[in-house]
Amino acid sequence: MSTEHAPSNATEYIQHHLSFNVQPVGNGMVHVDSVITAFVIGALALGFIWWVARGATAGVPGKRQAFVELLFDFIDDTVKGIFTHGDRHGFIAPAALTVFVWVLMMNALDFIPADAAAKVTGLFSDEWRLVPTADVNTTFALALAVWFLMIFYAIKVKGIGGWIHEIFCAPFGGHPLLWPANFLFNVVEYVSKPLSHSLRLYGNMYAGEIIFLLLWVWAATGLAGTVFGAILGAGWAIFHILIVVLQAYIFMTLTVVYLAMAHEGH
């Protein structure tokens, strides 16, 4: 059922690969491909770590456990460096692990050539966008969840009164004349945090996808296009390894930074 819709020109090809599988659920619409891909890849990655963690020994670790412990130490060290406001093992550190692993795996799906992945996803539907983090809904969902956690911790640590006091009295000072300026500053900060958090990741992954698609379009235009498309595609894929890991790391670090900031009084 997929071959009937084979794109005839470049515009159609790119549009086809950038459109989601949208299905109505209740009163709204859902990108089924993003949700299912994100869940499956996250469950696989976290399930693997869980499987290793279940059999983890305190004695001499095997190679598989050593790999997972390497990841664990990397996350724990990062969190330890940023979050110094109490027990990190209860929530912050596991949340950071989840964010890093999940985002990394979702980003890494970008390495699978779009048309090769379609051989598998095409079995379910012709419309299937593979990279969930190139869907702004996904990145915004994560950023908003972190945003709500940030407010939750700010209120939990400072109390509702302390939090409101901080919104009006920080960062410029507690003088009543400065209240509007403080309030405006804090509103901008609270709005910009989730936006920059989510759009940075989304923009990077979306741009990476587009560049791949453009290269694949070029690769279909003849011998020279195939050669250069292949060489540049390889180059971009190698550079994309950096972006995939770096963006996952940045997203995790910002998550921890925002939650740590929520614990700090001004």
Added chain:
Amino acid sequence: MNMNLTLVAQAITFAIFIWFSAKFVWPPLLAAIETRQKTIADGLSAAERGRLELEQASKKSSDSLREGKEKAAAMVASAEKRAAEIVEEAKSAARVEAERIVEAARGQVEQDIQRAREELREQVATLAVAGAERILRREVDAKAHSELLTGLKKEL
């Protein structure tokens, strides 16, 4: 770039994943790593303790060795001193004994001389009386002249 219910679905997935990680993934890894860290720390401190104990033991053994040597040297010294004393005592005892023997011998000799002189005197007196008797024969009465003879004897 259209926002829709996907956002909610992804947020729910996110929440489930965080809960799963915090409940089932993080604690066992943390426990395993911390237990291992503790084991390693214990091992290191035990090694350090063992090293200190070894140091102390070797110090103690060299101490007791030195002490034993000192004791032995003191014993030898006191034994030598005692031996010298014994020799000295024996010498002085021997000297005293010798003197005593010499003294006794000298007394004996003195006595013998005295006795010999006494005997000699007796014999001379007897000889003198016998001579005088022979010369005077009749005229001399031993009884009448014993007083004179005794006086003569004394003079001898």
